[in-house]
Amino acid sequence: xxxxxxxxxxxxxxxxxxxxxxxxxxxxxxxxxxxxxxxxxxxxxxxxxxxxxxxxxxxxxxxxxxxxxxxxxxxxxxxxxxxxxxxxxxxxxxxxxxxxxxxxxxxxxxxxxxxxxxxxxxxxxxxxxxxxxxxxxxxxxxxxxxxxxxxxxxxxxxxxxxxxxxxxxxxxxxxxxxxxxxxxxxxxxxxxxxxxxxxxxxxxxxxxxxxxxxxxxxxxxxxxxxxxxxxxxxxxxxxxxxxxxxxxxxxxxxxxxxxxxxxxxxxxxxxx
Amino acid sequence: xxxxxxxxxxxxxxxxxxxxxxxxxxxxxxxxxxxxxxxxxxxxxxxxxxxxxxxxxxxxxxxxxxxxxxxxxxxxxxxxxxxxxxxxxxxxxxxxxxxxxxxxxxxxxxxxxxxxxxxxxxxxxxxxxxxxxxxxxxxxxxxxxxxxxxxxxxxxxxxxxxxxxxxxxxxxxxxxxxxxxxxxxxxxxxxxxxxxxxxxxxxxxxxxxxxxxxxxxxxxxxxxxxxxxxxxxxxxxxxxxxxxxxxxxxxxxxxxxxxxxxxxxxxxxxxxxxxxxxxxxxxxxxxxxxxxxxxxxxxxxxxx
Numbered sequence: 001x002x003x004x005x006x007x008x009x010x011x012x013x014x015x016x017x018x019x020x021x022x023x024x025x026x027x028x029x030x031x032x033x034x035x036x037x038x039x040x041x042x043x044x045x046x047x048x049x050x051x052x053x054x055x056x057x058x059x060x061x062x063x064x065x066x067x068x069x070x071x072x073x074x075x076x077x078x079x080x081x082x083x084x085x086x087x088x089x090x091x092x093x094x095x096x097x098x099x100x101x102x103x104x105x106x107x108x109x110x111x112x113x114x115x116x117x118x119x120x121x122x123x124x125x126x127x128x129x130x131x132x133x134x135x136x137x138x139x140x141x142x143x144x145x146x147x148x149x150x151x152x153x154x155x156x157x158x159x160x161x162x163x164x165x166x167x168x169x170x171x172x173x174x175x176x177x178x179x180x181x182x183x184x185x186x187x188x189x190x191x192x193x194x195x196x197x198x199x200x201x202x203x204x205x206x207x208x209x210x211x212x213x214x215x216x217x218x219x220x221x222x223x224x225x226x227x228x229x230x231x232x233x234x235x236x237x238x239x240x241x242x243x244x245x246x247x248x249x250x251x252x253x254x255x256x257x258x259x260x261x262x263x264x265x266x267x268x269x270x271x272x
Numbered sequence: 273x274x275x276x277x278x279x280x281x282x283x284x285x286x287x288x289x290x291x292x293x294x295x296x297x298x299x300x301x302x303x304x305x306x307x308x309x310x311x312x313x314x315x316x317x318x319x320x321x322x323x324x325x326x327x328x329x330x331x332x333x334x335x336x337x338x339x340x341x342x343x344x345x346x347x348x349x350x351x352x353x354x355x356x357x358x359x360x361x362x363x364x365x366x367x368x369x370x371x372x373x374x375x376x377x378x379x380x381x382x383x384x385x386x387x388x389x390x391x392x393x394x395x396x397x398x399x400x401x402x403x404x405x406x407x408x409x410x411x412x413x414x415x416x417x418x419x420x421x422x423x424x425x426x427x428x429x430x431x432x433x434x435x436x437x438x439x440x441x442x443x444x445x446x447x448x449x450x451x452x453x454x455x456x457x458x459x460x461x462x463x464x465x466x467x468x469x470x471x472x473x474x475x476x477x478x479x480x481x482x483x484x485x486x487x488x489x490x491x492x493x494x495x496x497x498x499x500x501x502x503x504x505x506x507x508x509x510x511x512x513x514x515x516x517x518x519x520x521x522x523x524x525x526x527x528x529x530x531x532x533x534x535x536x537x538x539x540x541x542x543x544x545x546x547x548x549x550x551x552x553x554x555x556x557x558x559x560x561x562x563x564x565x566x567x568x569x570x571x572x573x574x575x576x
Binding site: 052095096102103104105106107109110112113114115116117118119120121122124125137149150153154156157160 | 291311312314316317319321322323324325326327328329330331332333334335352353356357360361362
């Protein structure tokens, strides 16, 4: 995918997201805009069929749905059922419906332990059957989510079991449910802390798929027994100026005027 | 039952598709499993919630996973992980809690699990196994593994299964009479205790005794219902609080069937009267679940 094509994709997936949220009159818009570029870099551009991808910040389900729509697993017609009664696409993912959603999460702090289990299974498989150590477990978390104690239980597990086939993607936008990360508990997704624990950590611009993709490629060549963390420095609500870095857009739905305004901005910025 | 559990898992553990995870417990019990299973034996540390998530990930990739800890730690603390990671995704993860009920005795409140079944049996698609006898640990494990769905095994005090008893049903008949004067249902190991009490008193011909060993009940409307209809008197014993226990469950099921026994009594775990603590037998006595208390009730009812 060329750089221009990637930018167009960043725009078109944002467009789909806004359309879905507007039609559903739903919140969590800014949460999806924050991590959509990270999902393009990982799920769309780097995940192989043998890899697993888990969206641990399940409240950004719409971003997962538009990516799976792009890869062909979710149809346009299914996408239109988002939030509607009788849908397979609720606000947080539903289990047992799509291969691309191996784990349906929403309560925070569940994805990392599960991804550790998948990475550990891949390590065990490689000893008994066809080598699958090259299969990666990706898990996408929010920085607020790293407040959860399971992050630290799982982090120690990952280091102890040398899960260098685990790639943790942290959508670090500095805003959580009811305040900035500094106001709430401080930075629980701190690079130094993670390095000291035993992770290999890289930081990247969370809205530059090329830069994030490079980090993922580097991780894959680094079979050093260290689990990987990519801290994606993001802006909550990225792409729509009046939503950027605004806590309220974690929750607010768009009215007709905001939606129209947002779509115009996307066209200007991404040409989509 | 822990030793029986360990020796069965040592045999099962040679299967390359099984993983065993402990929450840093098992001294003097799980060493054999560890030696058999090698890198498929994982000590996940004092981090029970992560242990369940890891188990779900392993199960997703094709393993059958046993997770072991003390009953309260692996149920209450991990309830959300069991609900979402395991049950929601219908994975073969088997939760094993040692010392259900007041099993950890003088260790106290933190180590007891007297509302574990209320939590676990309400989870979607999860089976609860509460073996009554040591021999039923293997029966439980075999069923859990072959069912390949989420389950919880509550291990308690182990007594040997009398030679004549062969069945292992959800509601398992231990004593059946042509004309029972009363029906007794007891949860897991309490059924073994009740059987001893009834046998010592020579009441075998007068009482139908059933053990509740697997929830949800698969064979409710069978011998048990026939017995209650015949005796019209039902006594239920459980080392579990009343709310969410088997007595509530049975009473509701009987009412749905339009069956109202003339005499009905449920004896649950009483909690901690006076906030005082002792061994398992002490707490059973406080609850009226010890052998002397049970004998008193049986004599009383049979004299009426």
